[in-house]
Amino acid sequence: xxxxxxxxxxxxxxxxxxxxxxxxxxxxxxxxxxxxxxxxxxxxxxxxxxxxxxxxxxxxxxxxxxxxxxxxxxxxxxxxxxxxxxxxxxxxxxxxxxxxxxxxxxxxxxxxxxxxxxxxxxxxxxxxxxxxxxxxxxxxxxxxxxxxxxxxxxxxxxxxxxxxxxxxxxxxxxxxxxxxxxxxxxxxxxxxxxxxxxxxxxxxxxxxxxxxxxxxxxxxxxxxxxxxxxxxxxxxxxxxxxxxxxxxxxxxxxxxxxxxxxxxxxxxxxxxxxxxxxxxxxxxxxxxxxxxxxxxxxxxxxxxxxxxxxxxxxxxxxxxxxxxxxxxxxxxxxxxxxxxxxxxxxxxxxxxxxxxxxxxxxxxxxxxxxxxxxxxxxxxxxxxxxxxxxxxxxxxxxxxxxxxxxxxxxxxxxxxxxxxxxxxxxxxxxxxxxxxxxxxxxxxxxxxxxxxxxxxxxxxxxxxxxxxxxxxxxxxxxxxxxxxxxxxxxxxxxxxxxxxxxxxxxxxxxxxxxxxxxxxx
Numbered sequence: 208x209x210x211x212x213x214x215x216x217x218x219x220x221x222x223x224x225x226x227x228x229x230x231x232x233x234x235x236x237x238x239x240x241x242x243x244x245x246x247x248x249x250x251x252x253x254x255x256x257x258x259x260x261x262x263x264x265x266x267x268x269x270x271x272x273x274x275x276x277x278x279x280x281x282x283x284x285x286x287x288x289x290x291x292x293x294x295x296x297x298x299x300x301x302x303x304x305x306x307x308x309x310x311x312x313x314x315x316x317x318x319x320x321x322x323x324x325x326x327x328x329x330x331x332x333x334x335x336x337x338x339x340x341x342x343x344x345x346x347x348x349x350x351x352x353x354x355x356x357x358x359x360x361x362x363x364x365x366x367x368x369x370x371x372x373x374x375x376x377x378x379x380x381x382x383x384x385x386x387x388x389x390x391x392x393x394x395x396x397x398x399x400x401x402x403x404x405x406x407x408x409x410x411x412x413x414x415x416x417x418x419x420x421x422x423x424x425x426x427x428x429x430x431x432x433x434x435x436x437x438x439x440x441x442x443x444x445x446x447x448x449x450x451x452x453x454x455x456x457x458x459x460x461x462x463x464x465x466x467x468x469x470x471x472x473x474x475x476x477x478x479x480x481x482x483x484x485x486x487x488x489x490x491x492x493x494x495x496x497x498x499x500x501x502x503x504x505x506x507x508x509x510x511x512x513x514x515x516x517x518x519x520x521x522x523x524x525x526x527x528x529x530x531x532x533x534x535x536x537x538x539x540x541x542x543x544x545x546x547x548x549x550x551x552x553x554x555x556x557x558x559x560x561x562x563x564x565x566x567x568x569x570x571x572x573x574x575x576x577x578x579x580x581x582x583x584x585x586x587x588x589x590x591x592x593x594x595x596x597x598x599x600x601x602x603x604x605x606x607x608x609x610x611x612x613x614x615x616x617x618x619x620x621x622x623x624x625x626x627x628x629x630x631x632x633x634x635x636x637x638x639x640x641x642x643x644x645x646x647x648x649x650x651x652x653x654x655x656x657x658x659x660x661x662x663x664x665x666x667x668x669x670x671x672x673x674x675x676x677x678x679x680x681x682x683x684x685x686x687x688x689x690x691x692x693x694x695x696x697x698x699x700x701x702x703x704x705x706x707x708x709x710x711x712x713x714x715x716x717x718x719x720x721x722x723x724x725x726x727x728x
Contacts, residue, residue, distance in 0.1 A: 240265055242702050243288040244661055245276045249296035250633045251653050258296060262659030267701025269659050291663050294696055295629055298653050299331025299363075299660030301640040304492060304516065304566035305611055307333070307365075310356040311341025316571045316680050318360035321611060322720055323713065324569075324678035326362045326706040328612030329662025329695040332723070333363060334388050334644050337370030338402035339570070345370040345402070346378045347385055354722060361720030362713070363700055364660075366644060371424070372403055376412040380420060386724035388644035389423035391492065394430040394473045395539075398606060404430075410480055418484035421727040423643060425490040428473035428499075429465065429540055451602070456580070458529040458536065461601035465541045467496035474499050481511045490643065491515040493568050495540035497550035503561035514643070516564040517551050519614040523621040524548075524685060532580040532599020535685040537606045538570065552625050555635070564643055565635040567614045570607025574683040578604040609684040613672065615664070617686065619693035629666065645727035659702035668694035 242262045249258035251272065261271035264287075279288040302325060308316040325333050335353070337344035344350050344367055357365060369382040371392035379390065392405045392413065405413070410426075417424055453460040474491060481489060491503070494515040506513055520538065525545040529536045536542055554560040580599040610617065618632060633651075641651025649658050670676060672686045698706040703719050706712065 239285060239287070241270070241282070241286060242659070242699070242704075243277075243279075243282055243286055244296055244663075244699070245288070245290045245292070246294060246296045247276055247292040248294070249653060250298065250630055253630055253634070255295075255629060258653070260296065260653060260659070260661070262699075262702035264702045267659055267703070269653065269655055269657050272653065272655060291696070295664045295666055296653065297329065297629070297662040297664050298633060298637040298651055298657075299662050299698065299700065300329050300615060300636045301332040301334075301644070301646065301651050302330045302567050302569075302611060302614065302636075303334045303564060303640040303643050304518070304568045305333040305335055306339045306568075306570045306607070307335045308339045308571070310352060312339055314573055314680075315339065316569075318357045318365065319362075319718070320678065320680040321569070322360070322362040322365065322718070324612035326612070326698045326700075326713075327676070327678050327695065328615050329664060329698050330612060330614070331363050331658075331660035331662070331698060331700050332366065332641075332646065332650050333611070334366040334368060337368045337391055338397055338399055341401060343370050343372075343399075343402045344368065344382075344387070345372050345375050347381045350382060350385055350387065354724065357722055360718055361722065362705055362718045363698075364650075364658075364721045364723055366646070366723035368425070370402060371405055371409065371413040373405060373409050376409075376416045379413060379416045383417070383420045383422050384726060386726050387422070388646075388723070388727065389425055389490070390417065391425040391427065393427040394476065395427065395469070397427070407476060407480060410477065411483055414480060414484040414487060418487055420487075421645065423488045423490050423645075424484075425492050426473070426477055427493070428477060428491045429469040430473040430476065432468050432472040454531075455602050456532045456599035458526060458531070458533075458601060461537065462526050462541050462543065464602070465539060467498040467543070470494070470496040470499045470540055471502060474502050478502065478506050478511060478513070481506070481513065485510075486512065489513040493518050493521070493540060493566075494551075494562060495521050495543055495547075497547050497554070500550070500554050500561060507561060513561075514563045515561050516566050516643075517555065517562050518566055518568045518608075519610055519617040520568075520608045520685070521551055522548060522555070522565065523617050530583065533583050533685070534577045534579055534599060534601055534604035535583075535683060535687075536608070537577075537601050537604050538568070538608045539606045556625065556627070556631075563635070564639045565614070565618060566640065567611045568607075569609060569611035569679065571609040571679055571681050571683070572605040572607060574681055576605040577683055579683075609677070609679055609681065610686060611679055613676065613684075613686055613691070615662070615695065616670070616691035616693040619666065620691045623692065629664075646723070659699060661697075661699040662695050663697040665694040665696055667692070670694055
């Protein structure tokens with residue numbers, strides 16, 4: 208049974224008696240070497256229960272867990288102890304799809320601002336996409352340049368994806384050795400010239416190169432369907448619509464230019480090549496079209512090793528509600544109809560569904576690139592600083608939604624209509640995202656030996672998305688002015704409190720994020 212917050216608000220598990228003598232042999236070290244987080248509600252072992260979690264501040268690992276609320280007196284004097292009841296202790300979220308854009312486009316985003324925004328929303332690990340930075344992460348040299356740019360700037364832990372582009376199959380295995388968490392390629396123009404689309408031949412070469420490697424091969428699955436079988440690889444090139452159906456500032460015109468068939472054709476192409484590397488995990492990023500779900504389900508039933516993710520914006524925004532010119536909503540694949548959104552939710556809620564994870568796909572830009580008209584920029588609660596009056600042209604505006612750090616609250620808010628539980632959120636945004644990138648033995652769960660990454664979550668609190676809630680570099684998001692339910696009170700990374708909403712925010716702290724460069728196994 209799924210639980211609504213009002214259902215379980217006053218029905219906490221009864222704490223077991225605290226063991227007054229057993230605790231010292233477990234934490235028999237100096238008080239300042241551990242942190243203790245307790246609450247009447249925590250998500251442990253896929254269920255909501257009372258818990259006390261002990262984290263070593265020397266190793267950053269969880270060393271003890273009790274299924275009850277122990278008291279401060281059970282620990283050595285001076286221990287960093289907090290009972291967060293009735294707020295929920297969650298594993299820190301793993302956002303497996305974020306564009307941080309550094310180096311090269313740091314005016315769009317950067318490690319410092321992007322990871323602070325993540326911490327605001329309880330995200331303790333982000334995996335950086337291989338494009339929109341210059342150079343892209345398509346070579347070992349490009350990865351090393353990105354790693355150098357990240358030094359000393361990350362407030363949460365950061366991993367990296369590699370990219371597949373025409374001509375780089377010999378770079379893929381060395382990138383695995385250097386610690387990338389997976390690879391991504393586009394079957395359609397990416398929007399940036401340094402990251403071109405791949406053809407079916409390129410995909411086949413990448414699959415062959417990675418067939419026996421411990422990694423995941425991911426795809427932006429859109430491409431223009433051919434008008435005849437003889438078109439072949441020419442369909443890999445993305446072109447603007449030859450004849451838009453209406454004004455370029457109307458969302459319906461843009462939506463019609465990227466129909467569901469773009470996704471289904473691309474996914475069919477990927478599935479047709481899966482036999483080349485049957486053991487290689489395949490993954491569809493930011494699935495938007497529900498028409499693709501039967502294709503994926505059928506392939507999985509036949510043994511194809513493939514999963515899909517969807518995004519917070521596809522689960523919360525609908526085409527019918529996008530105002531003319533409001534290009535903050537532009538992304539690719541596009542935000543589709545309300546009925547399509549309902550279909551995504553239906554698949555997500557299925558235990559055996561093909562959609563396993565929910566991510567942000569935070570893809571920011573400078574506000575001027577959104578070409579917003581003054582009718583949008585001057586609206587109450589939707590002011591975007593530094594903008595000249597644009598045309599609201601959905602075809603010329605940059606495509607991407609800014610939302611890193613807002614996802615937990617977006618999902619919790621919209622999920623109330625669908626009867627989700629907090630355990631569902633942990634499954635989609637913590638456990639499964641960690642597994643997708645090979646971190647399932649250290650991230651995404653509150654368990655012994657795991658990293659002490661914790662989000663303290665007030666499931667009944669609410670806030671309006673204003674500038675103070677958007678810590679990413681450019682305050683330009685379709686969520687501006689919205690009221691969201693669910694507030695992250697604190698964020699902990701490997702046993703260190705890095706964000707405190709009720710206190711001084713980040714205070715005088717320093718970035719403690721780690722770059723996750725260990726080779727996947």
